[in-house]
Amino acid sequence: xxxxxxxxxxxxxxxxxxxxxxxxxxxxxxxxxxxxxxxxxxxxxxxxxxxxxxxxxxxxxxxxxxxxxxxxxxxxxxxxxxxxxxxxxxxxx
Numbered sequence: 001x002x003x004x005x006x007x008x009x010x011x012x013x014x015x016x017x018x019x020x021x022x023x024x025x026x027x028x029x030x031x032x033x034x035x036x037x038x039x040x041x042x043x044x045x046x047x048x049x050x051x052x053x054x055x056x057x058x059x060x061x062x063x064x065x066x067x068x069x070x071x072x073x074x075x076x077x078x079x080x081x082x083x084x085x086x087x088x089x090x091x092x093x
Contacts (some may be wrong), residue, residue, distance in 0.1 A: 001025070001026065001027050001028065001029075002024065002026040003023060003024070003025045003026075004024040004025075005021070005022075005023045005024075006021065006022050006023075007019065007020070007021035007022075007054045008020050010019070014060065015059060015060060015061060016057065016058050016059030017057070017058050018055075018056070018057050019054075019055070019056045019057075019058075020039070020053070020054065020055045020056070021052045021054050022051070022052070022055065023051070023052045024049070024050075024051055025045060025049075025050040025051075025052065026048070026049055026050075027042060027045055027047050027048065027050060028045070028047065028077070029041070029042060029047050031034075032075070033046065033047065034059065036039070044074070045074070046076035046077060046078070046079060047076055048076065048077035048078075049076075050055065050074065050075065050076045050077070051063075051074065051075045051076075052072070052073065052074040052075075053073050053074075054072045054073070055070075055071045056068065056069065056070045056071070057069045060089040063092075064070070064091060064092040064093070065089070065090070065091055065092075066089070067087070067088070067089050067090075068087065068090070069085070069086075069087050070085055070086045070087075070088075071083070071084075071085040072084050074078055
């Protein structure tokens with residue numbers, strides 16, 4: 001298994017931050033991929049070349065309110081691209 005990883009982060013003081021990353025992961029797994037153990041060990045990826053990427057934005061809206069937005073994607077050989085995302089609002093008391 002080999003991995004190449006890059007990440008970049010941009011901060012705006014007292015405002016928010018933007019973070020993004022990209023990974024290239026090469027997997028050579030001899031076990032059963034479709035088993036629960038195989039899925040867990042491979043973290044949902046497949047044999048061969050895999051790509052994952054992420055983008056996140058976090059911003060402080062006021063002294064006690066913060067918003068976070070996340071996007072993640074992954075692509076394995078002979079598989080469809082998987083996209084997922086989420087949003088979170090935090091209130092501090």
